[in-house]
Amino acid sequence: MPRGELFPPVDPFQSGRLRVSDIHTLYWEQSGNPAGLPVVFLHGGPGAGASPTHRRFFDPAHFRIVILDQRGSGRSTPLGETRENDIPDLVADLEQLRQHLGIRRWLVFGGSWGSTLALAYAQAHPDRVVGLVLRGIFLMRKREIDWFLYEMRNIFPEAWANFAGYIPEVERDDLLEAYWRRLNDPTPHVRMHAARVWSVYEGACSTLLPSPELVSASGEDNHALGLARIEAHYFRNNRLTPEDKLLRDVQKIRHIPAVIVQGRYDVVCPIRTADELHRAWPEADYVVVPDAGHSAMEPGVRVALVQAMERFKGLS
Numbered sequence: 001m002p003r004g005e006l007f008p009p010v011d012p013f014q015s016g017r018l019r020v021s022d023i024h025t026l027y028w029e030q031s032g033n034p035a036g037l038p039v040v041f042l043h044g045g046p047g048a049g050a051s052p053t054h055r056r057f058f059d060p061a062h063f064r065i066v067i068l069d070q071r072g073s074g075r076s077t078p079l080g081e082t083r084e085n086d087i088p089d090l091v092a093d094l095e096q097l098r099q100h101l102g103i104r105r106w107l108v109f110g111g112s113w114g115s116t117l118a119l120a121y122a123q124a125h126p127d128r129v130v131g132l133v134l135r136g137i138f139l140m141r142k143r144e145i146d147w148f149l150y151e152m153r154n155i156f157p158e159a160w161a162n163f164a165g166y167i168p169e170v171e172r173d174d175l176l177e178a179y180w181r182r183l184n185d186p187t188p189h190v191r192m193h194a195a196r197v198w199s200v201y202e203g204a205c206s207t208l209l210p211s212p213e214l215v216s217a218s219g220e221d222n223h224a225l226g227l228a229r230i231e232a233h234y235f236r237n238n239r240l241t242p243e244d245k246l247l248r249d250v251q252k253i254r255h256i257p258a259v260i261v262q263g264r265y266d267v268v269c270p271i272r273t274a275d276e277l278h279r280a281w282p283e284a285d286y287v288v289v290p291d292a293g294h295s296a297m298e299p300g301v302r303v304a305l306v307q308a309m310e311r312f313k314g315l316s
Contacts, residue, residue, distance in 0.1 A: 006056035006302060018100055020071070020093045021084045027075035028068040028097055032060035037315060038103045040066040040094065044112030044136075047230025049074020049223065053297075057109070057305050062313055066106070068097060070117075073226045080229040086238050091121050098128060107312055111135035111296050112269055113234075116246065122256060123249040130315050132258040133308045135301065136266055136294050137274040139246045144273060145235045149175050155267045156205045163201035166194065176235055183229050192221060195228035202227070205267050208293040250280045257315070258284040259308040263292030263301055
């Protein structure tokens with residue numbers, strides 16, 4: 001395999017469903033080497049779900065690859081459910097899954113919202129984490145959420161015009177609440193239309209160069225509904241206290257080997273946030289990809305993530 005390319009497709013050797021509350025059941029799977037170094041993949045969004053492509057960041061001969069869809073996401077049920085769905089719940093789910101699979105310690109790999117959850121999990125359970133690979137850093141602060149809702153128009157005015165234009169002008173001073181009302185409308189087609197517009201907006205802003213394939217995938221019904229509803233829910237209801245908690249608590253995990261990968265021209269999660277994380281955590285390796293946006297599938301980001309995992313092969 002050429003250095004830095006994704007590994008060939010691999011099928012799971014095991015999959016299942018884990019009941020984590022009276023409401024939520026999570027989909028999980030394992031692929032790769034059953035006796036290998038465990039690594040858990042945390043998808044973005046929140047609400048985006050995982051895909052078979054995500055297995056391919058990891059050498060299946062070396063790693064025991066654990067992938068799950070978080071509450072309300074992907075193949076977990078019920079799709080788009082916001083009740084009993086917050087950061088402590090997701091952290092607890094990871095611990096329950098780790099124990100369910102009989103894993104003592106694992107690598108944690110997360111991008112975008114997955115970086116948020118990876119940091120929250122590692123800070124809560126540092127003794128269970130042997131290493132971290134973080135991409136497209138998002139720390140759940142108001143200014144990052146406001147950037148997504150309003151300021152991405154500075155770089156992607158056409159995409160933002162479609163996003164904001166879906167909402168009547170009289171409601172545009174609070175796009176989050178306007179979308180939230182529609183994402184919870186009793187009429188299914190109203191919910192679905194709002195979800196597609198939200199998800200396509202994010203997809204259109206996620207790459208350095210236009211990607212019609214990503215925009216098309218962003219509008220797929222299940223992906224759009226899970227992403228938009230869960231993302232809007234987290235933006236409204238899951239602010240951290242204090243707001244910079246994930247930065248403050250870096251001191252709990254500074255001893256854990258880590259690689260931070262960031263696209264220089266990431267518009268969804270701008271590089272300023274990754275820079276702040278690295279300044280708080282100078283021990284972490286920091287890789288800035290000079291010609292990339294937000295998506296994990298950007299060529300340079302993809303290479304950097306695979307190379308980061310190759311560097312962790314010596315851990316146990």
